[in-house]
Amino acid sequence: MIEVLYLSLVTASVSFTVTETKLFKPMREWVRIKSVWGGDLVSCGYCFGHWVALALVIIYQPQLFQCWYLLDLLLTALVVAWLAGFQWALLCLLMLKAQK
Numbered sequence: 036m037i038e039v040l041y042l043s044l045v046t047a048s049v050s051f052t053v054t055e056t057k058l059f060k061p062m063r064e065w066v067r068i069k070s071v072w073g074g075d076l077v078s079c080g081y082c083f084g085h086w087v088a089l090a091l092v093i094i095y096q097p098q099l100f101q102c103w104y105l106l107d108l109l110l111t112a113l114v115v116a117w118l119a120g121f122q123w124a125l126l127c128l129l130m131l132k133a134q135k
Contacts, residue, residue, distance in 0.1 A: 047126065
């Protein structure tokens with residue numbers, strides 16, 4: 036379970052960094068020019084977080100549910116993304132308060 040929490044923290048951090056920071060703004064704009072769907076994906080922290088969570092769960096393979104392997108990976112990725120969504124929203128709120 037602790038691995039899932041760690042993965043959610045990493046997911047929120049990566050998601051926030053890619054979708055909200057000035058560092059990645061040129062990349063987001065370039066992707067938006069190339070693809071509307073891709074541009075929307077890299078501009079939405081919650082959406083992007085699902086893909087980051089899925090990648091991390093595939094790499095690290097934590098198992099929360101102890102059921103059929105692929106179903107377990109999918110459900111675990113959804114849990115990681117859900118937890119990361121709260122953390123991402125908190126990061127956005129803190130940045131708003133800090134006027135950044």
